[in-house]
Amino acid sequence: MKKTFFHFVLSTLLLMAANSLLACNNDSLKTTNASATPKPDADNAGLKLPAGFGALVVAGNVGEARHIAVTKEGDIYVKLASLKGGKGIYWLHPKSDGKVDEKNGFGSYTGTGMYVKDGYLYASSDEEVFRYKLDGGDKVIDPAKPEKIVTGLVVRHEHEAKAITLDNSGNVYVNVGAYSNSCQEKDRQKGSPGIKPCPILDSAGGIWQFKVDKLNQTYGTGVHYATGLRNVVGLDWNSDINSLFVMQHGRDQLHDLFPTMFDDKQSAELPAECMYQIHLGSNCGWPYIYYDELQHKKILAPEYGGDGKKTAGEDAQDPVVAFPGHLAPNGLLFYTGSMFPEKYQHGAFIAFHGSWNRAPEPQKGFFVAFVPFKDGKPSGDWEIFADGFSGLTQVDSPGDAKHRPCGLAQGPDGSLYVSDDQGGTIYRIMYSK
Amino acid sequence: MKKIIFSVVAISCFSLCIFAKQGDTPASIARGEKLYQTYCLTCHQKSGNGVPHMNPPLVKTSYVTGDKKKLITWVLKGSTENIPIDDKTYSNNMPAQNYLKDDQIADILTYVRNSFGNTASAIVPADVKAIRAVVVK
Numbered sequence: 001m002k003k004t005f006f007h008f009v010l011s012t013l014l015l016m017a018a019n020s021l022l023a024c025n026n027d028s029l030k031t032t033n034a035s036a037t038p039k040p041d042a043d044n045a046g047l048k049l050p051a052g053f054g055a056l057v058v059a060g061n062v063g064e065a066r067h068i069a070v071t072k073e074g075d076i077y078v079k080l081a082s083l084k085g086g087k088g089i090y091w092l093h094p095k096s097d098g099k100v101d102e103k104n105g106f107g108s109y110t111g112t113g114m115y116v117k118d119g120y121l122y123a124s125s126d127e128e129v130f131r132y133k134l135d136g137g138d139k140v141i142d143p144a145k146p147e148k149i150v151t152g153l154v155v156r157h158e159h160e161a162k163a164i165t166l167d168n169s170g171n172v173y174v175n176v177g178a179y180s181n182s183c184q185e186k187d188r189q190k191g192s193p194g195i196k197p198c199p200i201l202d203s204a205g206g207i208w209q210f211k212v213d214k215l216n217q218t219y220g221t222g223v224h225y226a227t228g229l230r231n232v233v234g235l236d237w238n239s240d241i242n243s244l245f246v247m248q249h250g251r252d253q254l255h256d257l258f259p260t261m262f263d264d265k266q267s268a269e270l271p272a273e274c275m276y277q278i279h280l281g282s283n284c285g286w287p288y289i290y291y292d293e294l295q296h297k298k299i300l301a302p303e304y305g306g307d308g309k310k311t312a313g314e315d316a317q318d319p320v321v322a323f324p325g326h327l328a329p330n331g332l333l334f335y336t337g338s339m340f341p342e343k344y345q346h347g348a349f350i351a352f353h354g355s356w357n358r359a360p361e362p363q364k365g366f367f368v369a370f371v372p373f374k375d376g377k378p379s380g381d382w383e384i385f386a387d388g389f390s391g392l393t394q395v396d397s398p399g400d401a402k403h404r405p406c407g408l409a410q411g412p413d414g415s416l417y418v419s420d421d422q423g424g425t426i427y428r429i430m431y432s433k
Numbered sequence: 434m435k436k437i438i439f440s441v442v443a444i445s446c447f448s449l450c451i452f453a454k455q456g457d458t459p460a461s462i463a464r465g466e467k468l469y470q471t472y473c474l475t476c477h478q479k480s481g482n483g484v485p486h487m488n489p490p491l492v493k494t495s496y497v498t499g500d501k502k503k504l505i506t507w508v509l510k511g512s513t514e515n516i517p518i519d520d521k522t523y524s525n526n527m528p529a530q531n532y533l534k535d536d537q538i539a540d541i542l543t544y545v546r547n548s549f550g551n552t553a554s555a556i557v558p559a560d561v562k563a564i565r566a567v568v569v570k
Binding site for chain 2: 081158181187191252253255256356357399
């Protein structure tokens with residue numbers, strides 16, 4: 001018995017020594033090792049995930065983390081909605097266990113957009129788009145001197161985030177949200193009619209395309225790529241079919257503004273949060289119509305004479321996916337990795353920030369959803385992929401949620417990263433058989 | 434009998450009006466709560482906590498518990514500007530609520546100033562009337 005015990009202790013000690021040697025080795029090879037997949041947290045970072053998936057908290061308290069980008073080394077760039085320590089962008093470096101142990105802040109502006117491609121980091125404020133040249137290790141060479149590639153974008157109080165994504169041909173796509181709910185003469189004012197044509201659409205309520213490598217581009221030098229989009233925060237380029245996809249935040253307050261047409265429950269469900277495939281010249285119909293996911297129809301907006309039943313918008317696109325109302329899609333990512341099972345490959349992940357406009361009904365969202373895709377088209381129904389961010393069984397008000405998903409990014413090993421602008425957590429979701 | 438009922442109803446209505454005008458605070462708060470649910474709750478939420486970055490909270494906010502004139506003006510005129518509220522800005526526009534009557538605005542504001550942990554003096558219809566005359570043309 002004593003011998004067995006001795007053997008057990010010895011082998012345990014040997015294992016521990018081997019482990020610590022490995023760990024030392026790992027630390028000395030920081031950059032290459034970051035792509036090795038670490039273990040999930042014991043509680044999967046508090047998330048509910050499908051079988052086989054695990055999650056870890058990469059970093060906590062990073063600030064109001066909007067969009068994120070992960071480099072080929074496994075480092076993370078985060079754009080903040082409010083300055084933290086006087087900085088609006090953070091570079092985070094995780095150790096081999098996946099947890100951040102080194103960080104650097106730069107940029108004195110707030111915003112949403114964050115993207116890494118071909119040796120540059122792209123970042124947006126609410127009026128401009130910048131890019132920073134990266135070195136061979138994907139670190140910003142001169143954090144104080146970004147190139148300003150787009151300037152003078154409209155920011156008038158509402159829907160101010162300028163989310164960005166890039167294609168594979170040297171273009172950046174920028175959302176300019178409409179500074180209005182439904183283009184009424186007086187925004188959100190009961191009884192105020194919709195303006196036709198809506199003057200906001202000349203410089204907002206759409207997507208603009210710019211060159212990644214030209215300085216100081218404006219509306220005049222950019223391309224007005226798509227219109228009739230109220231506000232887009234989640235957008236991504238689908239490289240399978242070389243096309244832009246966006247998630248629109250649908251209009252608010254159907255019941256508040258038209259209580260005789262819509263009750264509280266209808267107003268909580270309607271209109272749909274829509275995913276659109278976007279081409280040059282796309283028109284998605286805002287503000288004249290909204291998409292009713294229960295009737296599966298484009299409905300004339302009541303500010304323009306609608307009654308919740310009359311259809312309209314024959315010239316407007318149909319969504320490719322229609323989600324329930326007000327969930328607030330803030331991140332979209334087409335999965336190009338191979339870590340996740342086949343079902344997830346080529347599919348779309350959507351980070352839903354969670355609603356406020358469902359009150360007095362309970363709020364919804366606060367999860368990451370998944371839509372399977374085949375050949376650039378949805379091939380099945382959407383489902384909840386990662387849930388539990390709010391830490392509550394029922395969310396009455398979004399301020400109560402502990403975390404709110406906002407941005408998505410894919411790591412070099414195929415892990416899915418999720419940012420949270422309420423609790424300041426960066427999550428990493430991984431699959432192991 | 435009909436006459437008596439009519440008189441009772443008339444007298445009740447009359448006394449209710451008097452009470453409302455005198456600013457009977459508990460009754461005003463009760464009326465204000467119902468009006469809040471109809472006109473304010475979606476944006477400012479049941480808890481009065483608002484929505485981060487979008488709709489300002491009404492809980493222990495200087496605008497709510499401070500100067501009556503400033504608060505009444507905000508409600509009557511609405512706001513489409515990026516004015517900081519206790520050092521934070523909120524992106525959604527606030528529509529002007531000037532379609533509400535003086536007594537309705539007084540009730541709502543008295544409710545808001547005495548709910549969600551707030552304690553502040555009541556606002557009476559005459560306060561609203563005086564400011565409406567100046568700010569709404």
